[in-house]
Amino acid sequence: MTENIQGFIQGAILGFGAAVPIGPVSILIMSYALVKFRLGLGVGLGAMTADIIYLFAISFGVLKFSQNELLTQILAIFGAIFLLYIAYLTLIGAKRLISQKRGLDGSFWSCFIKGAFMNIVNPYIIGFWVSVSGVVAVLPSAMMGIAGLFVAIFVWVVFLSFIVSRSRKFISQKAQIAFAYISAILMAGFAIILIFNTFLKG
Secondary structure: OOHHHHHHHHHHHHHHHHHOOOOHHHHHHHHHHOOOHHHHHHHHHHHHHHHHHHHHHHHOOOOOOOOOHHHHHHHHHHHHHHHHHHHHHHHHHHHHHHOOOOOOOOOHHHHHHHHHHHHHOOHHHHHHHHHHHHHHHOOOOHHHHHHHHHHHHHHHHHHHHHHHHHHHHHOOHHHHHHHHHHHHHHHHHHHHHHHHHHHHOO
């Protein structure tokens, strides 16, 4: 196995490991994919774009100040506010479903921006990519490792959006409403955890 192939495979494994666990972005992808495939895809591609920006910024030393405590706290505040805003939008979507209207609304680009902003204002994303950049640097081929990593994330985003959107016809309206309420609660929970870990933990 050549170094390029080995690096790509190891990067892909890392990418799936980062993308598959359920977090705020995955929940938002599923919430919008229940409306339309392209909306869930927009969220995922937006988040992925933010990931790419952060990884390359870290790689080129642009974010040397990323471990600054004040920056982390500022990002945590904005991140928590944004998560609460998403929770509010999800609750509105649930109320629309109850009134026999479509749930969450938006365009591909509005969803793209939401996904990107969700990762940009999450201080833990910076910490995660700082760690990942260190791992990628020691792969047999760093560039192929990065390629494998983002191919894996892209595949997961497309797969998750597609599966959820295709499952919509088998999911009752009551189940969609319940999922919307659960998603809103989880988003609010992520916001509380973000603030707690940043300001109160330890």
